[in-house]
Amino acid sequence: MKDLRRPIHDHHRSVDHLRSTRIIEEGLRRIEEGLGRIEEDHREIEHRLRRDSEELRRIKEGLREIEHRLRRDSEELEGLRRAQEEYYSRLMRASVELEFIIHRNEELLEGEDIKSHMKKIIVLDDGEVCSVCLQDMNVGDHAVILKCSHIFHEKCTLEWANRKPNCPLCRHDVRKDRQ
């Protein structure tokens, strides 16, 4: 009995075998397809990587160039700043000098102005005292008479007039006539 069923068993077995072989073949085919796609993807990724690294290299080069320019520009700027400081300090010194010269000229002009209002005289009488130096004015001394009629040594008056345009005694402005 057993031997009679055997071919049926064999038939079943060969059908199963055929089916599983087909399934394996189908699986292998799919795996190959998948591998093909993976290879393709890999090539695409490699291509992109090459392109990206080339671009990165160009960007780095650009950055280096920009850095270089920035350094050069900042050095130039520093130079300009120093030149500007130097220029301002010179300008300041020149303006101080100018101020000083103007002030001196004004003083000199004022002195000249005051001198033109003094009347030079020679002392002929003893007894007068110069209110600037508090010394006697002797006969023959060079003196000055102001518009207020006060008399002082010429030397003393000139020294005084360098500082103030007023009579040392009565404060009258020596440039103005007595009213």
Ligand SMILES: [Zn+2]
């Ligand atoms: Zn005097």
Ligand SMILES: [Zn+2]
């Ligand atoms: Zn006076």
